[in-house]
Amino acid sequence: MRIRIRFAVSLFVTFTIILGLYSAFRWTAQAAKTDAPVIHSEFQPALQATFTPSSTARPSYTPTATPTPDCALLALVDAGLEGNRLVIRVRNDNALAPVFLTRAAVPWHKHTLFPGMYAARMRFAGWNSFWDGIDLTPGTDLDNTAPGWIDDWRLRVVDAGTTAPWQIEFLNGPPDLSAYYTLHDFTGTTLYFGTEWNGGNQNCSIALTLLAPTPPMLTATPTSVPSCDDFAFQFQSFDTDAVVRAVFTNQSPEIVQITGFTGNWNTTGLPPIALDFVSVGIAIPFHQSNVTIWDGEGSTPPVSASASGGAPGWYTVASVLPGHAVFVWFDFDGVTTPLGDQGYVAGDMAGTSLTVEDRCTLALDTASEPHSTFTPTATHTPTPTPSKTPTPTATNTATRTPDPFYTPSGCVIVGPGLVVCMTD
Numbered sequence: 001m002r003i004r005i006r007f008a009v010s011l012f013v014t015f016t017i018i019l020g021l022y023s024a025f026r027w028t029a030q031a032a033k034t035d036a037p038v039i040h041s042e043f044q045p046a047l048q049a050t051f052t053p054s055s056t057a058r059p060s061y062t063p064t065a066t067p068t069p070d071c072a073l074l075a076l077v078d079a080g081l082e083g084n085r086l087v088i089r090v091r092n093d094n095a096l097a098p099v100f101l102t103r104a105a106v107p108w109h110k111h112t113l114f115p116g117m118y119a120a121r122m123r124f125a126g127w128n129s130f131w132d133g134i135d136l137t138p139g140t141d142l143d144n145t146a147p148g149w150i151d152d153w154r155l156r157v158v159d160a161g162t163t164a165p166w167q168i169e170f171l172n173g174p175p176d177l178s179a180y181y182t183l184h185d186f187t188g189t190t191l192y193f194g195t196e197w198n199g200g201n202q203n204c205s206i207a208l209t210l211l212a213p214t215p216p217m218l219t220a221t222p223t224s225v226p227s228c229d230d231f232a233f234q235f236q237s238f239d240t241d242a243v244v245r246a247v248f249t250n251q252s253p254e255i256v257q258i259t260g261f262t263g264n265w266n267t268t269g270l271p272p273i274a275l276d277f278v279s280v281g282i283a284i285p286f287h288q289s290n291v292t293i294w295d296g297e298g299s300t301p302p303v304s305a306s307a308s309g310g311a312p313g314w315y316t317v318a319s320v321l322p323g324h325a326v327f328v329w330f331d332f333d334g335v336t337t338p339l340g341d342q343g344y345v346a347g348d349m350a351g352t353s354l355t356v357e358d359r360c361t362l363a364l365d366t367a368s369e370p371h372s373t374f375t376p377t378a379t380h381t382p383t384p385t386p387s388k389t390p391t392p393t394a395t396n397t398a399t400r401t402p403d404p405f406y407t408p409s410g411c412v413i414v415g416p417g418l419v420v421c422m423t424d
Helices: 002-035 041-049
Strands: 074-082 085-092 099-106 118-124 131-135 140-143 162-171 190-194 204-207 231-239 243-250 256-263 274-281 291-298 303-306 318-320 324-333 353-356 360-363 411-415 418-421
Touching: 074 204, 099 118, 099 162, 131 140, 231 353, 231 360, 256 274, 256 291, 256 324, 291 303, 318 324
Parallel strands: none
Antiparallel strands: 074 085, 085 162, 099 140, 099 190, 118 131, 118 162, 190 204, 231 243, 243 324, 256 303, 256 318, 256 353, 274 291, 274 324, 353 360, 411 418
């Protein structure tokens, strides 16, 4: 009996110890479960939706500003005379920064055979002019204060890592400058570029410098005095906007100058009109390449002006090459339709005349058809230049000029045996 009691006590103690150990284990495990749960494989995806913030702030995106261009990375890489233009190629070796032309200074002089020559426009190839005007006085130095300057940065930008051909165009001079000038005649030409957007300054300047001495200017002195019989001045038509079209032909072997004019018209029983301007050039009356010799106001005929007379509104003489014909335009105000629709006939323009070389007065021939005995020059067909697409957006629109780049003066056949060529 005593042995059984002892065994029972031992068993009870053992059971109590085991129960205590089991209870302690469960309490420890429960406490551990609160601090660090056991994660089974099937719940792993739930971790992907849990975000643990970091003590380091996440950096925000900051656009990189365009760096300031380095003037040392600008260069004139080539220059030449192409048609009636001086062309200089500007290279911008800045990797990211564009520059903007803000000023151009061009020394030049008039040739003795082309006293009416003038600077007419500046632009970069493929774009409209950023300056379009008339500078009759050599040399030409222009910035955004000059009349005719167009303040559109897209017309004056040289993008990073590109080469842009800059050009200045001369009118009423030789159609091929290289026949009468050399590049040395334009040495010292300086282009100025702004390093701020749109060119708010003139920080960079690069000049055209040539090592060789300037050769003497070619004078090509005429060997003979043309006869007045070598010239013709003929009425051709009444055009829209009250424009009268006439043709002047120079069949002499020399370059000659139109140095004056008289405009006359009949006023009896016809709508009143007033002479607005007289120009010389191609077969388009308001084309920018035409040379305006007079721009004034004349309501009472006759209206006369000349280079030697100092009349108000006189601009410049017009040069006409040997063996060439040019259109002469008389533009009138008062009506917008052709004068023929208003009852005018060719004879109503009688008394209109041109003065050539200050010595030949040519009365407008209103009776005969225009004619010419010289051999027509082949008509030039221009090739369009690919356009340049600007990436920035702006409110105004810079469009590509319709005139092709590097196009020599062209000729237009206006009738059997008659060809009209530009004289600029």
